[in-house]
Structure formats: C-alpha cells, structure tokens
Amino acid sequence: xxxxxxxxxxxxxxxxxxxxxxxxxxxxxxxxxxxxxxxxxxxxxxxxxxxxxxxxxxxxxxxxxxxxxxxxxxxxxxxxxxxxxxxxxxxxxxxxxxxxxxxxxxxxxxxxxxxxxxxxxxxxxxxxxxxxxxxxxxxxxxxxxxxxxxxxxxxxxxxxxxxxxxxxxxxxxxxxxxxxxxxxxxxxxxxxxxxxxxxxxxxxxxxxxxxxxxxxxxxxxxxxxxxxxxxxxxxxxxxxxxxxxxxx
DNA sequence: TCATCCCTGTGG
DNA sequence: CCACAGGGATGA
Numbered sequence: 001x002x003x004x005x006x007x008x009x010x011x012x013x014x015x016x017x018x019x020x021x022x023x024x025x026x027x028x029x030x031x032x033x034x035x036x037x038x039x040x041x042x043x044x045x046x047x048x049x050x051x052x053x054x055x056x057x058x059x060x061x062x063x064x065x066x067x068x069x070x071x072x073x074x075x076x077x078x079x080x081x082x083x084x085x086x087x088x089x090x091x092x093x094x095x096x097x098x099x100x101x102x103x104x105x106x107x108x109x110x111x112x113x114x115x116x117x118x119x120x121x122x123x124x125x126x127x128x129x130x131x132x133x134x135x136x137x138x139x140x141x142x143x144x145x146x147x148x149x150x151x152x153x154x155x156x157x158x159x160x161x162x163x164x165x166x167x168x169x170x171x172x173x174x175x176x177x178x179x180x181x182x183x184x185x186x187x188x189x190x191x192x193x194x195x196x197x198x199x200x201x202x203x204x205x206x207x208x209x210x211x212x213x214x215x216x217x218x219x220x221x222x223x224x225x226x227x228x229x230x231x232x233x234x235x236x237x238x239x240x241x242x243x244x245x246x247x248x
Numbered sequence: 249t250c251a252t253c254c255c256t257g258t259g260g
Numbered sequence: 261c262c263a264c265a266g267g268g269a270t271g272a
Contacts, residue, residue, distance in 0.1 A: 023255095045267080061267045063256080076256085094256045096267070129249085138268080145266055192266070196258075199266060216266095237251075239264075 001066055001191070002042045004202035005088060008068050009037045009049070012083045021078040021095055030101035031056060044109040044142030057100045058090065064097035066090060068202040093198070109142040113183055117176045124164045124172060131167065132160035133236045135179075144179070147192055150216045150241045152178045159247045160233075160240050185212065215241040 013036045019025050039050040047066070049056035060066070067073040070086045079090040079099065090097060111119060123141075127134055134140050135149045144152065153160050155178040158171055167175070186192060191207030193199050194217065200206060214224050219232035223243040233240045 059267080061254095062265065064266095092255095094254090094265085096255060098268095133249090136267090147266055194266075196265085198257095236249090238267090 001060075001202055002040055002047055005066055005068055006040045008086060008202075009081075009083055009088060010040055012037055012085070014051075014081050014083060016082045018080040018082070019078070020080075021092075023095060024079055024099050027056070027099050027101050030054070043105070043107060044112075044138055045145070046105070046107070046109075048105055053103070055102050055105045057098075057102060057105055059098045060090075060092070061094075061096035061098065063094040063198055064090060064092035065199055066202055067200075067204065069204075073204070088202075109138050110140045111142065113141050113143050113179050115180075117179065120176055120179075121169070121172045124167055124175075127164040128166075129164050130161045130235055131158060131164045131175075132240060134164040136236070136238075141179075143183070146238050146240075147213070147216045148182055148186060151186075151214060152182045154215045154241075154243060154247060155182055157246055157248070160235055160242050185209070215243060217241065 013034055017028060017031055017033070019028055035051045037049050038052050041048045041050065045059060047058040067089045068086055073089050073091055075091040076093040077089045078092045078095065078097065081088045124134065129137070132149050132153060135144045135152060136146065156171065156174040158167065158175065186209040189207060189209035189212060190201055190205060191199060192209040193206040194210060215230050218230045218241060221230050222228070223230055223246055226243065226245045228243055228245040230241055231244050
C-alpha cells in the first residue's frame with residue numbers, strides 16, 4: 001500500500017484535511033497546515049507520513065485501506081488528505097483504524113520480518129506461547145497478521161498450537177525461510193483481497209494473493225499438498241486454519 | 249495468558 | 261438472530 005501511494009504523495013503538499021469520523025478529530029489541530037510529505041514509509045503495520053517536524057501515523061487495523069484518486073472513493077471515508085494531484089482517503093467501515101501525529105515515532109515493535117532473521121531461534125526459544133500467537137505478537141516480530149501467520153506455518157509444516165520454544169532446529173530453519181517467502185510472495189501479488197473486497201490497493205486494484213492461499217479461509221477444502229481436509233480452530237480468539245497432516 | 253471491548257457489516 | 265471478520269489495547 002505504501003509503495004503504491006508513495007509516488008503520489010512524496011514531495012507533495014497537503015492542501016487540506018477532512019475528518020469525517022469524530023474519533024479521528026484529535027489529529028486536526030496537531031496536523032497544522034501547511035505540511036509537505038518528506039517521505040512515506042512503513043514500520044510493521046504502521047504507515048508513516050514524514051512531515052519533517054512531525055509524523056502522521058496511520059494504522060489500518062482490520063478493515064481500513066488507503067485509497068488514492070482524484071475523486072472520492074465509494075465506501076466509508078473517514079479521513080481525506082488532499083494533495084495537488086488527488087487525495088489519499090482512509091476508507092474504514094469498522095472505524096477501527098487509528099491515526100496520530102507525533103514529533104517522533106517511537107514503537108515497541110519487534111524486528112522486521114525480512115532480511116537476516118538470525119535472531120529468530122533465540123527469540124523463539126524464550127517463549128512458551130503458541131507459535132502462531134508468537135508470530136502475530138507485534139512486539140516479537142512486526143508485521144505478521146492472521147492470514148500470513150496461517151500461511152507461514154503451513155509452509156513451514158508447523159502446527160499453530162506448538163509452543164514457540166518447543167520447535168526443533170529444523171523447524172525454526174523452515175520458519176526462517178517461510179516468513180519472508182510468504183510475505184514477499186504476498187506483496188508481489190499485491191496483497192490479499194478476500195471475497196468481500198475490503199482490502200484493495202491504493203488505486204482500487206485487487207491483491208491476487210487470495211488465489212495462492214493454501215489454508216487460510218479454506219476450512220473443509222483439501223490441503224493442496226496432501227489432500228487432507230483443512231481444519232479451522234480458534235486460537236487466541238482468532239480463526240486458525242491448518243492442515244492436520246502436513247503441520248505437526 | 250485469557251476474555252472483553254472497540255466498531256460495523258455480512259453471511260449463514 | 262448469531263457468528264465472525266485482514267488488529268490490538270486493556271484489565272483480570
């Protein structure tokens with residue numbers, strides 16, 4: 001989403017801000033204009049508009065997306081940033097998304113899930129959490145959500161309930177491979193637009209990773225690897241999909 | 249480590 | 261009507 005939005009907003013001045021959700025109103029006084037976007041980046045699931053002397057931080061949570069266009073998108077627009085060439089609109093039907101303006105963005109997020117993951121074995125070993133919850137714990141490792149946690153564990157052949165600290169050296173190695181593999185593949189596919197079409201790219205395009213999902217949302221369907229029925233369970237209150245034969 | 253809450257919408 | 265949904269903060 002950041003990659004798609006970046007060319008439209010970096011170096012551009014925010015001409016006006018419209019807030020259409022009272023929950024988001026507090027940012028208006030702090031987002032004093034004029035302001036120019038020096039850079040657009042991401043840390044974990046946070047989207048960071050660097051405005052030089054402050055940073056606008058967006059988190060889309062469950063149902064949010066950022067839509068770019070010259071016209072207002074259809075849907076529940078909660079916040080609009082108008083630029084010379086168009087607008088960046090926060091569409092968020094469930095209103096769970098959050099915004100903040102800070103002088104300096106500080107976080108308690110774990111390392112990014114890319115690059116050298118040599119720190120992973122020791123970090124996993126310290127925890128008895130179910131490995132799926134560990135992967136989704138943003139303080140442990142940043143950026144992995146429910147869909148990709150399921151897909152990562154399938155690829156690694158590890159059951160979601162396994163305590164993080166119980167993984168063998170081999171299993172950790174498979175995880176080390178699966179984490180960036182799945183995420184990079186999903187990003188290349190433009191993300192995961194499910195049947196409801198809630199998530200879409202900044203200009204409305206569908207993310208095609210949906211067609212590459214192995215287990216997420218596929219309860220009762222045959223495992224693409226072994227044919228066994230995909231199971232759905234509840235873990236940490238979240239729907240959890242796995243293959244009972246391939247993951248142990 | 250859990251249940252609960254925040255919100256709204258959709259589908260069974 | 262109830263269950264559930266790409267997330268996370270909070271309090272028990």
